[in-house]
Amino acid sequence: MSTLTFHAISDADIAAARKRHPKAFGDPFVTTLKAASWAFIVVYLIWSLGFFEIGKLLNASDRAWALMTRMVIWQDMAGWQYANIYKGIAQTIAMAFLGTFLGTILALGLAFFAARNTMPVGVIRHGVRRLLDVFRGIDQIVWGLVFVRAVGLGPLAGVLAIFISDTGNLAKLYSEAIENIDRKQVEGVRATGADTGRIIRYGYLPQILPVFISLSLYSFESSTRSATILGLVGAGGIGMIIIERFRAGLFDQVAFVVLNVLVVIAIIDWGSGLIRKRFIGERGH
Amino acid sequence: MASITTNGPDNGADRDPVSVFEGHRAQMIRDRMVINVTLGVLFVAFLAWSVWISRFTPDRLATGIPRIFEYFGTVMPALQWDVLFDARNEAGRFPAGSIGYWYNDFWKYLRLIWETILMALTATILGTGLAVVLSFLAARNCTPYPWVGALARRFLEFCRGVPEILFALILVFAVGIGPLAGVLAITIHATGALGKLFSEVNENASMRPVDGMKAVGGSWFEQMRYGILPQVLPNFTSYALWRFEINVRASAVVGFVGAGGIGAELSHTISFYSDDRVTAVLLLVVLTVTIIDLLSERARHALIGKESLK
Numbered sequence: 001m002s003t004l005t006f007h008a009i010s011d012a013d014i015a016a017a018r019k020r021h022p023k024a025f026g027d028p029f030v031t032t033l034k035a036a037s038w039a040f041i042v043v044y045l046i047w048s049l050g051f052f053e054i055g056k057l058l059n060a061s062d063r064a065w066a067l068m069t070r071m072v073i074w075q076d077m078a079g080w081q082y083a084n085i086y087k088g089i090a091q092t093i094a095m096a097f098l099g100t101f102l103g104t105i106l107a108l109g110l111a112f113f114a115a116r117n118t119m120p121v122g123v124i125r126h127g128v129r130r131l132l133d134v135f136r137g138i139d140q141i142v143w144g145l146v147f148v149r150a151v152g153l154g155p156l157a158g159v160l161a162i163f164i165s166d167t168g169n170l171a172k173l174y175s176e177a178i179e180n181i182d183r184k185q186v187e188g189v190r191a192t193g194a195d196t197g198r199i200i201r202y203g204y205l206p207q208i209l210p211v212f213i214s215l216s217l218y219s220f221e222s223s224t225r226s227a228t229i230l231g232l233v234g235a236g237g238i239g240m241i242i243i244e245r246f247r248a249g250l251f252d253q254v255a256f257v258v259l260n261v262l263v264v265i266a267i268i269d270w271g272s273g274l275i276r277k278r279f280i281g282e283r284g285h
Numbered sequence: 286m287a288s289i290t291t292n293g294p295d296n297g298a299d300r301d302p303v304s305v306f307e308g309h310r311a312q313m314i315r316d317r318m319v320i321n322v323t324l325g326v327l328f329v330a331f332l333a334w335s336v337w338i339s340r341f342t343p344d345r346l347a348t349g350i351p352r353i354f355e356y357f358g359t360v361m362p363a364l365q366w367d368v369l370f371d372a373r374n375e376a377g378r379f380p381a382g383s384i385g386y387w388y389n390d391f392w393k394y395l396r397l398i399w400e401t402i403l404m405a406l407t408a409t410i411l412g413t414g415l416a417v418v419l420s421f422l423a424a425r426n427c428t429p430y431p432w433v434g435a436l437a438r439r440f441l442e443f444c445r446g447v448p449e450i451l452f453a454l455i456l457v458f459a460v461g462i463g464p465l466a467g468v469l470a471i472t473i474h475a476t477g478a479l480g481k482l483f484s485e486v487n488e489n490a491s492m493r494p495v496d497g498m499k500a501v502g503g504s505w506f507e508q509m510r511y512g513i514l515p516q517v518l519p520n521f522t523s524y525a526l527w528r529f530e531i532n533v534r535a536s537a538v539v540g541f542v543g544a545g546g547i548g549a550e551l552s553h554t555i556s557f558y559s560d561d562r563v564t565a566v567l568l569l570v571v572l573t574v575t576i577i578d579l580l581s582e583r584a585r586h587a588l589i590g591k592e593s594l595k
Binding site for chain 1: 545
C-alpha cells in the first residue's frame with residue numbers, strides 16, 4: 001500500500017516546466033526589453049535628479065518649514081483687507097466670464113470657417129485652423145504676459161488672454177461638433193429654398209447649440225481656474241493679490257486667499273453642473 | 286344647457302377641447318417666455334457686471350486695441366529674402382534680416398528647451414509613481430481602510446486644485462530659483478491629476494483576480510500587484526503619456542516665477558524687449574509643444590491599438 005505524499009514544488013520542477021513550455025514564462029526578448037526600459041527609467045531618474053540638484057532639498061528644510069508654519073498660523077486676521085481679496089476674486093470671475101463670452105462669439109463665427117462641411121475652400125479652412133493652432137498652442141499665461149506688455153497691467157490684459165485662448169480651444173471643438181452633425185436636417189432646410197443664414201439658423205444651430213452651451217460652460221469653468229493665475233504676470237484678478245502678498249511675505253494671507261479660490265472654484269463647478277443638467281440633460285457632452 | 290356645470294368661472298365655448306389645448310399651449314409658451322426672459326436678463330446683468338468689474342470700457346478698448354496691433358507689428362521678424370540664409374560676415378555677425386540674425390541665441394534657447402523637456406519627463410515619472418501608489422489607496426474598491434481612502438482623495442484633490450505655477454512660486458521660495466522647484470511643482474500637480482484618473486481606472490477594474498489573490502492568502506500589496514495592476518497598466522501608461530504632453534506645456538511656463546526651463550527666458554524676453562526675439566522664443570516653444578504632442582499621440586495610439594488587438 002502506497003502512501004500519497006505531498007511535497008512542495010522544487011526549483012528543479014520549475015526549471016523542468018520552464019524547459020517544456022518556454023513561451024509560458026514570457027518571451028525572453030520582451031522580458032529583456034521590459035527590464036531594459038525599467039533600468040533606463042531608473043537610471044534616467046537618478047541622473048536627472050542629480051541634474052536638477054535634488055540636494056538643494058536637504059538645505060531647504062529650514063526655509064520650507066518656516067514657510068509652512070507661517071502659512072498655517074494665521075495672525076492679525078482683522079487687518080487682512082478682505083474687501084480687497086473678494087474684489088479680486090470677483091474680478092477673476094468677471095474676467096473669466098467676459099473672456100469666455102467674447103471667445104464663444106468669435107469661436108462661433110470661426111468654427112464655420114474651420115469645419116470641412118461648411119467651408120469647402122481648403123485654403124481658407126487651413127488658414128483658419130492654423131490661426132486657431134497658434135491661439136491654442138501658446139499658453140494662456142504667455143498670452144497674458146504678451147497682453148500686459150501690449151495694453152498694460154490690469155484685467156483688460158487678462159480678458160484678452162482668456163479671449164484668445166478660449167477662441168482657439170472652443171473654435172476647434174465647435175468645428176468638430178459641426179463636422180459631426182446630421183446632414184439630413186440641413187438638406188431639408190436647403191430644399192425649402194432657404195438662404196445661407198437660414199440654413200445655419202434652422203439646419204445647423206438646433207443640432208449644435210446644446211453641444212456649444214455645454215462646451216462654453218466647461219470653458220468658463222476652466223477659465224476661472226486659469227484666470228486665478230493670470231494675475232501672477234499682472235493680468236488682473238486674484239492672482240495679482242496672491243503675488244503681491246506673497247512678495248510681501250504675508251504667507252498666511254496667501255494660504256487664506258488660495259483656500260478661498262479653491263472654494264469658489266468648487267462652487268462654480270457645482271453650479272455649472274446644475275445648469276448643464278437643467279439644459280442639456282445627463283447625456284449632453 | 287344648464288346641465289353643464291363648471292367649477293370655474295369659464296364655461297360654454299371655453300370647455301371645447303381645442304380651446305383647452307390652445308389655452309394650455311399659450312400658457313406653456315408664456316411660462317417658457319418668462320423663464321427665457323428671466324435667464325436672459327440675468328445673463329445680461331452678469332455680463333454688465335463683468336464689464337464693469339473688469340473695467341472693459343470702450344475708452345480703454347479704444348486706447349488698448351491699437352496698441353495690441355502696434356505691439357504685434359514690432360515683434361514680427363523683419364526677414365529679407367536676399368540675405369535670409371546668409372552666414373556670419375567678416376565681423377562675426379549675421380546680416381540684419383537673415384534667419385541667423387533672428388535666431389542669434391538659438392543654442393541658448395535650445396539648451397533651455399532641452400531642460401524644459403527633461404523637467405517635464407522627470408516630473409511625469411515621479412508624478413506617475415506617486416499617483417500609482419496613491420491611486421490604490423484612494424480607489425474605493427482597493428483602499429485598505431476607508432479613512433485612508435478618504436484622506437488620499439482629499440490630498441489628491443488639493444494637489445490638482447492648486448495650479449502648478451502657484452506651487453512653483455512657493456517652492457522657488459523654499460528651495461531657491463532653478464529647475465528643481467519647477468520639477469517638484471509639476472510633480473505635485475501631476476500626482477493630483479493622475480491619481481484621480483488612476484483611481485477611477487482602479488475602480489472600474491474587475492475584482493475577481495483580487496478575490497483569487499485573497500483566496501490564496503495574498504497580502505494587500507500582493508492583491509493589488511497581481512490582482513489589479515495587470516488590468517490597469519495599459520491605461521496607466523496611456524494617461525501618463527498624455528500627462529507628459531501637459532507637463533511640457535506646464536514646464537514651459539513655470540519659469541515665469543523662476544522655476545527653470547524656457548519660461549524664464551520667455552518672460553524675460555516678453556517683458557524687456559519689444560522685438561523679434563519674442564517671436565523667436567515663442568515659435569520655438571510652440572514648435573516643441575506641437576512635436577511632443579504629435580509623438581506622444583502616436584505612442585498612445587500604438588499602445589492602445591496593440592492592446593485592442595490582443
